[in-house]
Amino acid sequence: MIKVVILGSGNVGTHLFKVFKNNSQINITQWYSRNIKDINQYSKSVKTTDKIKDLDDADLYILAVNDDSIHELSALLPFKNRLVCHTSGSKSINELNKNNRAAVFYPLQTFSKDNELDFTKIPLCLETENSEDMITLKSIVKNLGCKYYEIDSNQREKLHLAAVFVNNFTNHMFTIAKTITDDSSIDFNILKPLISETVNKIYKLDPIDAQTGPAVRGDDKTINKHIQDLKSKEHRELYRLVTSLINNLDNEKL
Ligand SMILES: NC(=O)c1ccc[n+]([C@@H]2O[C@H](COP(=O)([O-])OP(=O)(O)OC[C@H]3O[C@@H](n4cnc5c(N)ncnc54)[C@H](OP(=O)(O)O)[C@@H]3O)[C@@H](O)[C@H]2O)c1
Numbered sequence: 001m002i003k004v005v006i007l008g009s010g011n012v013g014t015h016l017f018k019v020f021k022n023n024s025q026i027n028i029t030q031w032y033s034r035n036i037k038d039i040n041q042y043s044k045s046v047k048t049t050d051k052i053k054d055l056d057d058a059d060l061y062i063l064a065v066n067d068d069s070i071h072e073l074s075a076l077l078p079f080k081n082r083l084v085c086h087t088s089g090s091k092s093i094n095e096l097n098k099n100n101r102a103a104v105f106y107p108l109q110t111f112s113k114d115n116e117l118d119f120t121k122i123p124l125c126l127e128t129e130n131s132e133d134m135i136t137l138k139s140i141v142k143n144l145g146c147k148y149y150e151i152d153s154n155q156r157e158k159l160h161l162a163a164v165f166v167n168n169f170t171n172h173m174f175t176i177a178k179t180i181t182d183d184s185s186i187d188f189n190i191l192k193p194l195i196s197e198t199v200n201k202i203y204k205l206d207p208i209d210a211q212t213g214p215a216v217r218g219d220d221k222t223i224n225k226h227i228q229d230l231k232s233k234e235h236r237e238l239y240r241l242v243t244s245l246i247n248n249l250d251n252e253k254l
Pocket residue numbers: 008009010011012013033034035063064065066067069072073086087088089090106107108109110111112
């Protein structure tokens with residue numbers, strides 16, 4: 001049984017708590033949050049604390065806190081030479097204080113507290129300072145039934161950059177699309193099968209081969225009408241820029 005302490009009660013901390021709690025090979029010895037009221041409701045199933053000085057003994061401490069707080073919180077841990085990881089895609093393993101053995105346990109997925117997720121489908125990106133600690137992280141991942149990848153801090157930084165495009169920027173495109181449908185009293189749900197198929201295609205085709213639409217067809221009259229119809233200057237600029245990027249890529253292919 002692997003003993004784990006979770007620090008942080010945000011999106012990732014809460015998901016890790018739920019999935020570890022249901023795993024017979026992982027024992028959450030404690031859950032730390034500086035806002036104890038966030039985790040009080042779970043205090044019957046796990047020991048909770050808001051005092052960093054009271055942290056229990058464990059095989060692994062997971063800092064599921066804001067990127068900018070990782071360094072500061074890791075320096076406050078009241079012990080030495082224990083295995084401590086963060087869960088960030090964008091922060092280096094060196095962000096963790098050198099008093100302890102540093103590691104990274106980065107789940108490549110988008111987490112919102114109240115949105116259930118199937119952990120077996122989440123790739124885990126692992127990094128440790130020494131090979132023995134990698135064995136501990138791998139055994140957690142295997143118990144969860146996830147795939148894992150050994151990825152160093154430089155690679156993870158690039159992966160996170162790619163993830164911003166596929167997730168954050170794509171989601172913002174959905175937000176823009178919803179303002180357009182809302183403005184014309186159209187139910188946004190009508191776009192959902194198209195959204196699903198756009199994503200499903202990527203499992204079968206390279207993204208460049210999956211591209212359709214007026215930009216790739218060179219339908220300039222349609223493109224100009226779309227630009228005219230957009231209300232905001234920024235959205236018109238965005239439309240022009242993405243259209244020209246699609247065009248350029250298509251020309252490079254020829
Ligand atoms: N959300 C995602 O989709 C996702 C995916 C993969 C990886 N990650 C990574 O996972 C980490 C956590 O992200 P999240 O989305 O769970 O963030 P979040 O929902 O904003 O939660 C952050 C948690 O950190 C706590 N915290 C912040 N500063 C602290 C400090 N100085 N001392 C103690 N606790 C502190 C916050 O406490 P308060 O409530 O008191 O502020 C909160 O419990 C980040 O490194 C992020 O990059 C996130």
